[in-house]
Amino acid sequence: MYQVKLYNKISKQGLDKLDPAKYTYSEDLTDYDAVLVRSAKLHDVEFPKDLKCIARAGAGVNNIPIDKCSEQGIVVFNTPGANANAVKELVICALLLASRKIVQGVNWVKGLKGTPDIGPAAEKGKATYAGPEISGKRLGVIGLGAIGVKVANAAIGLDMDVWGYDPYLSVDGALQLSRSVRHVTDLNELLANCDYITIHVPLTPDTRNTINAESIEKMKDGVRVINLARGELVDVEAMAKALESGKVAAYVSDFASDCILAQENAITLPHLGASTPESEDNCAEMAVYEITEYLEKGTIRNSVNFPNLKVPYEGGYRICMIHRNIPNMIASITAAVRCNIENMGNRSRGDYAYTIVDTAEPPTEANLEDLRAIDGMISVRAL
Template sequence: MKKIYCLNGISKYGTDLLTEDYSLTDHMEEAEGVLVRSAAMHEMELPDTLMAVARAGAGVNNIPLEKCAEEGVVVFNTPGANANGVKELAVAGLLLASRDIVGGITWCQSIKDDPNIAKTVEKGKKAFAGNEIKGKKLGVIGLGAIGAEVANAAAGLGMEVYGYDPFISVNAAWMLSRSVKHITSVDTIYQECDYITVHVPLLDSTKGMINKETMKEMKDGVVILNFARDLLVNDDDMAEALNSGKVKKYVTDFPNPKSANMAGTIVIPHLGASTEESEDNCAKMAVEQLMDYLENGNIKNSVNFPACDMGVKKSASRVAVLHRNIPNMIGQISSTLASENINISDMTNKSRDKYAYTLLDLEQKPEESVVEKLNSITGVLRVRVL
């Protein structure tokens, strides 16, 4: 019986997928798998039993990825499971920024006791007039699951859409509307677009990418939307750009003490993936990936180990070896098995940066002494027999 621990409340749409071979536990110290949403794990002790962590969402800043990798714990996330929810909010952000809808609603609330409110609003509504988004240029930086959907939706609303992503996947490219202009320089977006929305992960190379220098390139009165990560935007530079009128509106899904106090900013309380459907989809995807790894050793959407898929285990035994990406590892693994007269019927090896993963189908189950020999190979982090 494999035990799963939930660090946060996880939708039953996901946990109900667990078969009779699994049970939910209240004790992390005995768990083989952990399901998590936003709970911080950096200060937690990882039990020896722990094989995998599945994040029901895309961001993994709350998980100690390097620590997990060093202990042979695979970390999964669920990219794209909440894409539609974030896309819909980003489109709402476009509309909120193009007209002063928020200001108009606030004003109506302030005069709700006026017996002549109907006449008053007809006289005063011009103060909240705005522009239509049809025909305007939108730049989408990052064409992953969410960015591609935002680009397609905006194109469907009649916007002229420019998309930039130097690392766009084949699948994402196929999903992109042919009316979206895929450009090769982000400077084109900065220089030509009326609206700019960012949909990239937070990396050293993207932190503060919207800053004083990049905003200098932009049109006066540009609207910037951030539904990806808070730190992609330099708040001090944004406040200055809003005060000068360089940026007309800044729409962010990430309130902080600075953004919440900026004039000209629409601050949303991190609602991007806060829909019932997104939480259900993320939970389902997280549980499916966790079960496939624990049962078959397959890795899909891991953020600290390479993707690897050998399908459903049908051999007498399957051995999964998590190890460092160093020379002669495959030779040492195969020679160790050969020395014990164990035949390998199928094998695959994948690497990603410092770490690698070898999955082997064997014609017989290895003895514990063989597993100990594999574990003793320099660079091996963990060996699992399935």
């Protein structure tokens, strides 16, 4: 019986995919094989020795100690694309909020409560909150992953002229991207030519503060910027100065900061990007699928720290090994197995690699101990 530790509230639609004959789950477990988590911070958690995998029901994994997990042979999954539609819809909303001063207008009308002839009084103020239409304007999409592609295609449907930038555009992304989207290879070209800019990239040391004082200076005067991806992608102090000067006409963010909240033309949302019941269900279902595939078959998909690998499994004898990506590992593994190998798969990713071996006979405990003793081996388990 596999034990699954829950952090945060996980959608019942996802948890219902756990076979009760094989799995138990609870927030109170102390020894467990897998973790399902949303936003809870795990950096200070002491993981049990039997923990094999963590699945984040969402895209970002900043709340998980990736390096620590890698060293302990714990596979970390995320759920790319599961919340893409929810974020896409909020980006479209943000485009309109940035243009039409809707929030400012709503707040002004609320302040008229108790005013005689409130209807005409409210209408008299409408000129203050006028704003441009988005149709015919140029939108720059930085990052063409699952969300960026959906945003770009939706904006095409709204008659916007869409430019996209992504030096790592995948084949799948390219196939899904509308032919009407102009794919540029120079970020500066996008910055200089777009009326609206939205960013959809993961937070890494290289992408932190992608939008900063220097990049803002390259943008058009009166540009409108949207960030529903990660707060740290934008230098908020530089953005605040740009809003004060009028260089940036409006900024819509899903991440609160004091200096941005003080700006009249900034709209800050309480991290609503993936806050839909459909998104929570999709993320939970994908996360559950990832951990069950790994625990039962050894399949790794959507891992952020180890290579993805799927070897067809017919329910025989299987050994799954996480190890360092160093020379002669495969030769050492096959020598230690000491029985007929019927099938085998191996993939590497940076400093780490993953190997699956299917054998004709069940591996003995001595075989497994020999495998664990190989220099560079991190974890070994038999299915």
